[in-house]
Amino acid sequence: MSATDKPLPSKPLSRKPGKPFYFNTSEHLLRIGRQKATTLSELLQALQTCPEDSIFQHTFRTLQEHHFIRQGFSNDFAHWSLSACHEPVLAEQLASVDVREFTAIDGLRGRMVETVDEFLQEHPRSGSRAAHEAFYFCASDLVVLPTTFVANSLAGFLDGLNQVSVHSIHHHFIEARLRLHRMSNDFSQWLEEEIGLEQAAEAIERIDIYTHTMEGVRLQIARIVGQALN
């Protein structure tokens, strides 16, 4: 039984929220960048110099683009290492990077660079081998939009959670830490600060986004909130 399957101890709802939860969503427009890589060495160089929004696109954003894939489409760098460069070891190492460990893109970039660099030091010949297809560094222009859902209670929050799009779930659950600059997400923060449900907040924060689709993540969050409601 995972941490998220354990039933939460029953606790009376401590307070009515001081602030409602506004469900927003974000929509992205993909922009093709100037950099591309045709070898792992070029990937390493470009990882160090590409704009931050490129790192965001190929890590955070790709989870939203491929939200329906259960087997894990962790990030574009991992996928390219496997599908175009045929380097499964590097692919697995890159895939294991959890974007939620980072509250700023800088740290995430550093981890990616470090992973590729170490791999190439151990496998120098892999650096210059031509990839089956090039990696094009892209980025997103982002627009944040409101939705029709505003929660003034825990029941309203659960209702909104069940009805908003997966893009909204991604916006609040995954992208949020870059906005908040803390190891949390909008849902957990609101549950903890406005409702007083610290344990539910922690349980939500521990959900593994890489072994579930975004719909699966939604269901788990809803289950945790539903348990707290009951």
Added chain:
Amino acid sequence: MKTKDQRANIVSTSAGTDNRGDAKSAAVVVPPRPAAPGRGNGRALPASVLTPPAPSPPPHLDDYRNIIGQAQVDALRFLARGLKGKTIKMVNSTAVGGGVAEMLNRLVPLLSELDVPTHWDVITGGNDFFEVTKAFHNALHGSPYELTKAAQEIFLMYNEQNRERLQFGEEMVVIHDPQPVGLIRSRAKTSARWVWRCHIDLSNPNAQVWGFLRPFVEQYDAAIFSSQSFARQLPIPQYLFYPCIDPLSEKNKELPEELLQKVCDDFGIDRKRPIVTQVSRFDRLKDPVGVVQAYKLAKKYVDCQLVLAGGGASDDPEGAAVLQEVKEEAGNDPDIIILDLPPWCGLEINAIQRASTIVVQKSLKEGFGLTVTEALWKGKPTIAGAVGGIPNQIIHKLTGVLVHSVEGCAFQIRYLLTHPEFARSIGVSGREHVKENFLITTNVKRWLLLYRILLEKARRG
């Protein structure tokens, strides 16, 4: 090739909010009826496909609610709210025929319905202009071509004529493909944002032609391409808009079971046995002979039928030759069903794809490959060549399978037919991938996002 008179009849085709869904305001040239369709491998085509059906009116935004969900429809409305009353002009080179016109037929009414009035204009030109732009088209795809001064002058002359004829009062102007790219010279007279939408593969363009067109492209505020690899090194932002399908069109809408059965009965397809289908023109770049070879290899291990549903053999000498090659390769196998269908058989193609167990698109070269998108949308496990835009749609073993040879295709046919659970799972993921990235409503969203972003940039100076 259209005559000058025919092209000159295509004028403005505005679709404002008040006449959404109405016939276009100017005369539209009806394409000449193609020759009678061929008979494939001997079966007579049913009478129902011998005449084109009446076109259906374009859907409303709410018609897509059951497909994309209320939340996504709301997102489109929220996006459009910030653009209410702002207008768009779309300009391309033809009102009928081809993917761009088909896409604009859907896009323009939907944008207008969202209170972003969108006007569609089509440029005019003589035979000489369209011969030059056809040569440019091939050259931009990499064909050898000597760019003459005369060709440049013809191109510039017709662009100038259209520039004088057309009005550009909208806040955003979108020019589709190279033919009207010179209209950017009107930019100085407007405060609009100008966008160049390139639908073709520019990954390996003829240097002379690209060198001639590039200075025009660089004057736009943004360019849009259908794939990362088609983009060029330009000093302007370049966006990625995938081509899209309309899930409510004849080619893609849900169909009742009875219709699937009827179509299969009409074409002699046995639904009680596995069906492997490729839908494509009879064109060597689609490798229909290779598909027959793959089927034969697979058939040593698994029972199945092969359906090759295409067209182009009756109006294209090369297509006729390819069809003959396919028939020779197929021999007398009663389980290979070859259909040379007229271009208006979207419903029948839809039914055949839906009735199929597996869909194949074993292209050797491809643009984006919307037939793959159609198959994925129907939840069909799809095997496709790893070329062109297909890898953007098929993530190997996740949303479909990619192959590089006849043998690879044969193996995947065997594998998918003997592992139905895996086949089903990639079919489900393939459909979700299309829903996320390749539907007309996603395209509408991209246009609204781009418009907002460009206006915001202009506001910030």
